[in-house]
Amino acid sequence: MNHPAEVDTFKDSDMKDHLDPGHIMQTATAFWASKVLLTAVELDLFTVLGDGEMTASNLGKALGLHPRGTYDFFDALVALKFLDRDGNGPEGSYKCTPQTAAFLNKKSHTYIGGLPEMLNSRLFGFWNNLGSALKTGQPQNETRHGGKSVFEALYSNEASLGAFLDAMTGFQAANFAQLAEKFDFSKYKSVSDIGGALALLSRIVGTRHQHLDFNSFDLPPVLPLAQKHIEAAGMEGKIKAISGDFFKDELPKADVITMGNILHDWNLENKKILIRKAYDALPEGGAFIAIENLIDDARRENAFGLLMSLNMLIEFGDAFDYTGANFREWCSEAGFKRFEIISLTGPTSAAVAYK
Numbered sequence: 001m002n003h004p005a006e007v008d009t010f011k012d013s014d015m016k017d018h019l020d021p022g023h024i025m026q027t028a029t030a031f032w033a034s035k036v037l038l039t040a041v042e043l044d045l046f047t048v049l050g051d052g053e054m055t056a057s058n059l060g061k062a063l064g065l066h067p068r069g070t071y072d073f074f075d076a077l078v079a080l081k082f083l084d085r086d087g088n089g090p091e092g093s094y095k096c097t098p099q100t101a102a103f104l105n106k107k108s109h110t111y112i113g114g115l116p117e118m119l120n121s122r123l124f125g126f127w128n129n130l131g132s133a134l135k136t137g138q139p140q141n142e143t144r145h146g147g148k149s150v151f152e153a154l155y156s157n158e159a160s161l162g163a164f165l166d167a168m169t170g171f172q173a174a175n176f177a178q179l180a181e182k183f184d185f186s187k188y189k190s191v192s193d194i195g196g197a198l199a200l201l202s203r204i205v206g207t208r209h210q211h212l213d214f215n216s217f218d219l220p221p222v223l224p225l226a227q228k229h230i231e232a233a234g235m236e237g238k239i240k241a242i243s244g245d246f247f248k249d250e251l252p253k254a255d256v257i258t259m260g261n262i263l264h265d266w267n268l269e270n271k272k273i274l275i276r277k278a279y280d281a282l283p284e285g286g287a288f289i290a291i292e293n294l295i296d297d298a299r300r301e302n303a304f305g306l307l308m309s310l311n312m313l314i315e316f317g318d319a320f321d322y323t324g325a326n327f328r329e330w331c332s333e334a335g336f337k338r339f340e341i342i343s344l345t346g347p348t349s350a351a352v353a354y355k
């Protein structure tokens with residue numbers, strides 16, 4: 001039973017002041033919606049539907065689901081705008097929306113389901129320990145019990161290596177396409193993408209700007225997979241996959257050095273080492289570009305950037321996301337002279353420092 005004082009407080013003051021608890025309730029339950037989408041990807045629902053349409057009964061059978069949840073699950077996906085439905089009830093037929101058909105059907109060449117797959121299989125569980133991360137400052141992922149570093153743990157078998165790299169594609173494909181449009185590459189001849197994963201940046205920017213040559217630099221286990229994607233794109237003549245360790249080796253020299261979601265993986269000391277290495281690998285006038293979910297300088301607006309920084313706490317402990325002002329300060333220390341921020345998709349920006 002409620003304490004009488006609590007009832008009075010709610011009724012008399014809050015409601016009179018037109019306070020609305022909706023935002024609290026929406027965020028408190030946001031994981032329900034998230035988990036519905038992630039589970040749809042886990043079940044491969046959007047690939048099973050493909051370009052076709054199915055009734056709830058047929059779709060449920062195709063996915064091996066118990067009838068109890070099918071209408072609630074599929075109609076929740078309709079209400080959340082991840083499925084369309086023609087008609088109602090047993091006759092109603094479900095189909096992908098243009099977005100889920102393009103991005104979450106495994107047969108589509110623009111599939112980005114690797115990201116929801118990783119959010120579901122790894123991060124959903126790890127975020128359950130956010131409180132523990134906040135109290136200890138320690139990572140809550142595969143490295144929680146010590147031993148290997150994150151990348152050693154993820155790259156210790158082919159399945160988790162492939163899954164992680166596919167997830168990165170989901171995060172960045174649209175941002176690299178925006179970078180190709182918005183940054184003036186015309187005055188440069190070469191680009192080294194550091195931590196280039198599957199050479200996605202090189203493939204996207206290289207397709208848009210045919211005059212550029214690329215190095216895509218990453219750890220040795222990544223090399224064969226990057227190579228495979230470069231060959232599939234027919235870009236062997238333009239993109240060289242180079243294996244190395246950016247803390248032990250020199251960065252391959254180029255007119256432009258890019259780092260997509262690299263600096264946020266490390267603590268301040270290592271961020272500064274990487275910035276210094278980028279500076280050393282550039283000629284006078286060269287550009288260093290960090291593509292990240294740059295937090296606004298007042299740290300009030302970019303909720304996604306701030307949540308990403310908490311994700312870095314979960315993944316690495318002392319790693320963190322940062323503001324444009326932070327980037328400028330660290331790059332000035334390394335000797336860079338001029339700066340700009342180019343906004344890409346949603347919460348992501350390109351922070352640019354010119355030598």
Ligand SMILES: C[S@@+](CC[C@H](N)C(=O)[O-])C[C@H]1O[C@@H](n2cnc3c(N)ncnc32)[C@H](O)[C@@H]1O
Nearest residue numbers: 168172195196197218219244245246247260261
């Ligand atoms: C968060 S992912 C970002 C991938 C890609 N740049 C993007 O924007 O999606 C970090 C990348 O850094 C690479 N990496 C981690 N440690 C490295 C090291 N010591 N040397 C070279 N690459 C490293 C990882 O293999 C991975 O591809």
